[in-house]
Amino acid sequence: xxxLDLEPRQAVGIVCLIGLASAPFLLPVLTLRQxxxxxxxxxxxxxxxxxxxYTGQLSFGHSMFFATGGYTAALFNLxxxxxxLLAIIIGTIAAGILGVVIGVPALRLRGPYLAxxxxxxxxxxxxxxxxxxxxxxxxxxxxxxxxxISVGDTIAPILSTIGFETPFDQEVFVYYYLSLLxxxxxxxxxxxxxxxxxxxxxxxxxxxxxxVLASGINPxxxxxxxxxxxxxxxxxxxxxxxxxxxxxxxxxxLLAVVVSIEVVxxxxxxxxxxxxxxxxxxxxxxFVRDFLQSTVSHVSMVIFFSVALLVLFFLPKGVVPWLxxxxxxxxxxxxxxxxxxT
Amino acid sequence: MSSQSTQSTDGTANTDDVxxxxxxxxxxxxxxxxxxxxxxxxxxxxxxxxxxxxxxxSTTFNxxxxxxxxxxxxxxxxxxDITGVPQYALVEKGLARTYQxxxxxxxxxxxxxxxxxxxPNKLFSIEEFRTDVEDRAKDICQQVGxxxxxxxxxxxxxxxxxxxxxxGRALGTDPNLLLVDEPFxxxxxxxxERTATLFRSxxxxxxxxxxxxxxxxxxxxxxxxxxVISFGEKIAEGSPEEIRNDPTVQEAYLGGEL
Numbered sequence: 001x002x003x004l005d006l007e008p009r010q011a012v013g014i015v016c017l018i019g020l021a022s023a024p025f026l027l028p029v030l031t032l033r034q035x036x037x038x039x040x041x042x043x044x045x046x047x048x049x050x051x052x053x054y055t056g057q058l059s060f061g062h063s064m065f066f067a068t069g070g071y072t073a074a075l076f077n078l079x080x081x082x083x084x085l086l087a088i089i090i091g092t093i094a095a096g097i098l099g100v101v102i103g104v105p106a107l108r109l110r111g112p113y114l115a116x117x118x119x120x121x122x123x124x125x126x127x128x129x130x131x132x133x134x135x136x137x138x139x140x141x142x143x144x145x146x147x148x149i150s151v152g153d154t155i156a157p158i159l160s161t162i163g164f165e166t167p168f169d170q171e172v173f174v175y176y177y178l179s180l181l182x183x184x185x186x187x188x189x190x191x192x193x194x195x196x197x198x199x200x201x202x203x204x205x206x207x208x209x210x211x212v213l214a215s216g217i218n219p220x221x222x223x224x225x226x227x228x229x230x231x232x233x234x235x236x237x238x239x240x241x242x243x244x245x246x247x248x249x250x251x252x253x254l255l256a257v258v259v260s261i262e263v264v265x266x267x268x269x270x271x272x273x274x275x276x277x278x279x280x281x282x283x284x285x286x287f288v289r290d291f292l293q294s295t296v297s298h299v300s301m302v303i304f305f306s307v308a309l310l311v312l313f314f315l316p317k318g319v320v321p322w323l324x325x326x327x328x329x330x331x332x333x334x335x336x337x338x339x340x341x342t
Numbered sequence: 343m344s345s346q347s348t349q350s351t352d353g354t355a356n357t358d359d360v361x362x363x364x365x366x367x368x369x370x371x372x373x374x375x376x377x378x379x380x381x382x383x384x385x386x387x388x389x390x391x392x393x394x395x396x397x398x399x400s401t402t403f404n405x406x407x408x409x410x411x412x413x414x415x416x417x418x419x420x421x422x423d424i425t426g427v428p429q430y431a432l433v434e435k436g437l438a439r440t441y442q443x444x445x446x447x448x449x450x451x452x453x454x455x456x457x458x459x460x461x462p463n464k465l466f467s468i469e470e471f472r473t474d475v476e477d478r479a480k481d482i483c484q485q486v487g488x489x490x491x492x493x494x495x496x497x498x499x500x501x502x503x504x505x506x507x508x509x510g511r512a513l514g515t516d517p518n519l520l521l522v523d524e525p526f527x528x529x530x531x532x533x534x535e536r537t538a539t540l541f542r543s544x545x546x547x548x549x550x551x552x553x554x555x556x557x558x559x560x561x562x563x564x565x566x567x568x569x570v571i572s573f574g575e576k577i578a579e580g581s582p583e584e585i586r587n588d589p590t591v592q593e594a595y596l597g598g599e600l
Contacts, residue, residue: 197461197472204447204458211445213409215459216433216515225465 008327016280017184024176029169034290035283036176037246039183040237042282044259045266046275047234050190051226052264053272054199056206057107059227061118062234062263064102064125067255069095069235070242071129071136074249077145084148088239095235099228107223110209114227122260129251141250147171148178148243175244182240183279186233190275193229202226203273269311271318280320358384359421360519360550361406361437366415368401368574375401376412377574383519388541388551390565390582392558394595398574399554400442403521407439408432419519430463436518440508440525442554446496452507453479453492459514479514486510486540502533509540520544522553526561538564557595558582570594 006014024032048062073091076082082090102121106114129136136142151159151170159170193199204212205219212219238254241247253259262285270281292300315322361383368376376398383389393399405412411426418424419437427435447455456479483492486506491499496507505525512520522541526534541551541564555561561568561582568585570578572594578585585591 197467198465200450200454200458201461203449207447207449208445210409210441211447211511212458213429214433214439214441214445214515215461215511216430216438217458217461217463218428218430221463221465 008331009324013276020180024164024173029172032176033172033246034287036172036179036244038283038286039179040241040247041266041286042279043183043186043237044234044263045270045278045282046186046190047230047237048263049267049272049275049278050194050233051230053267053274053278054194054202054206055223055226057223057227058112058115059118059230060115060264061120061122061260062230063255063257063259064098064118064122065095065231065234066238066241066259067122067125067251068098069238070247070249070254071142072235073239074142074145074242075135077243078142084146084243087145088148088236088243091239092232092236095238096228096232098235099231100224103224103227103231107227108220122255122257126251126255126257129255137249139251141248141252144248145242147175147245148240149174171245175246179240179244179246182237186237187275187279189233194275198222206273265308269308269319271320271322274318274320277318277320281318360385360387360419361552362418363402363406364416364418366402366405366412366417368398368405369413375574376405378415379571379574379576381569381576381579383550383552386545386548386550387567388545388553388565390558390561390568391552391554391571392556392561392568393571395556397571399556399571400523401574402571403439403523403554407437407521433515433517434463436516437521438512438515438517438519439521440505440512440523442523442527444496444504444508446499446504446507448495448497451493451495452488452499452510453483455496455507456482456510456514459511482510482513485513487536501528502530502537505529505537513544517549519550519552522551524554524556526555558585562586
């Protein structure tokens with residue numbers, strides 16, 4: 001068996017990647033548009049997992065970063081005519097600064113301070129948005145800023161030849177791939193960090209900060225780093241989101257308390273401290289929620305959250321780690337059965 | 343008496359001292375846990391630091407190792423004032439400690455526990471240190487006698503194994519001065535002897551050690567010198583023989599449990 005030495009999980013990853021890359025040719029265009037939105041939910045969930053899943057410092061208000069990134073970028077674009085790309089960069093930096101401002105005082109202390117502080121900050125931001133409806137759009141949100149790119153005359157004919165003829169189809173196609181690129185870049189970034197010694201330190205902080213101190217490592221530094229980087233990436237996702245046709249600066253999408261709660265729920269369902277789990281669960285969650293909201297009544301949301309509750313009861317480590325465990329058991333079983341006969 | 347010792351140590355640097363405590367006091371609210379304690383540790387010495395339960399031994403260790411600063415007094419490490427310097431920074435300077443209640447990371451293997459103490463305290467490092475770290479961690483596991491448990495998690499270790507892991511993790515930081523908090527508690531005489539042998543070999547390689555114990559059973563053959571404290575105050579200092587025959591010490595232990 002020396003064809004390609006792939007571990008099973010690598011093989012699964014490659015299959016998923018091929019699936020995502022070929023989605024525009026397999027899915028109806030409206031589903032593809034939904035998948036674009038789902039990718040952003042996955043990015044939000046990954047950003048939460050990077051700090052809370054790994055270091056164990058729980059943030060219950062991660063929407064503050066998505067909103068800071070999204071609103072800052074939108075305001076710069078709408079009022080100061082900054083190009084979308086530059087606006088996204090400014091939004092990312094603003095979210096990173098918020099991470100430092102909140103993280104430095106909150107994370108130097110031990111205990112649940114970060115959780116408490118992150119509960120309050122989005123509430124303040126929601127009120128600020130409501131106090132200045134003229135500038136910040138209030139509850140209805142801001143009007144959409146410019147899209148990141150327009151489907152130019154050069155790409156349009158090429159897209160037509162592969163079956164994306166209307167401008168709407170072409171826009172969905174282009175923004176799907178842009179979002180997928182961002183999704184994969186963020187995934188790769190978090191993956192590299194969490195699988196390096198930095199990830200070992202993060203999880204050690206989650207286990208025992210005294211052991212980390214005794215190892216000559218300053219836990220506060222790594223906690224602030226994780227929080228700031230998570231915030232900046234969350235802000236990046238939020239800022240990019242408002243510059244796509246699928247998103248706009250709206251409290252319900254970026255800032256509301258329920259956004260923060262959903263992100264936590266997704267990460268726990270997918271598997272905390274794995275990055276892959278929240279990334280996958282974010283996509284799945286988006287579709288299930290969308291299906292229930294659009295087709296049936298509030299009762300189905302009750303069922304949905306009850307199922308989520310049951311998952312937490314019975315699979316406390318999350319769905320993806322559970323599947324990985326199942327897979328390993330299955331492979332071990334197959335190997336054992338295979339051995340005596342060969 | 344205490345003012346005398348401060349004056350004599352001011353200015354003239356006694357380079358033989360690895361660690362020096364000057365009038366260290368630690369209060370928790372109204373409770374004085376460590377009271378005006380001064381002593382020093384010489385290079386390549388194994389110092390026994392003993393006292394009855396609750397005498398303030400671990401509190402002194404915490405003041406020295408940077409877990410919290412003393413309320414009063416100074417701590418010098420190789421003539422550098424380290425009073426109030428945080429623990430991780432002291433570890434970088436070469437001052438490591440073990441805990442009496444073991445602090446293993448149960449989510450990873452013994453080898454990974456030891457490896458953690460060798461990773462850089464830096465956010466970004468592109469050095470290819472991983473394989474090097476693993477080799478060194480394996481060496482340390484061998485040194486402390488954990489080779490057979492290397493790939494198991496700490497919750498599978500016997501009590502003596504957890505102690506070795508504590509020591510192994512401290513060794514991973516490449517210390518110059520090692521504070522060992524109550525290493526012999528709960529060990530069989532055989533294990534005490536093996537652990538003492540390990541400490542001796544560390545000293546032969548140039549390390550200085552301070553070993554806490556609540557009595558002198560395990561320490562007598564091991565240590566060069568003993569400092570005894572009771573109720574936070576130093577009551578005796580000297581060679582193991584002197585300490586054994588010291589009436590104040592015997593009184594502190596009420597009937598010579600020494």
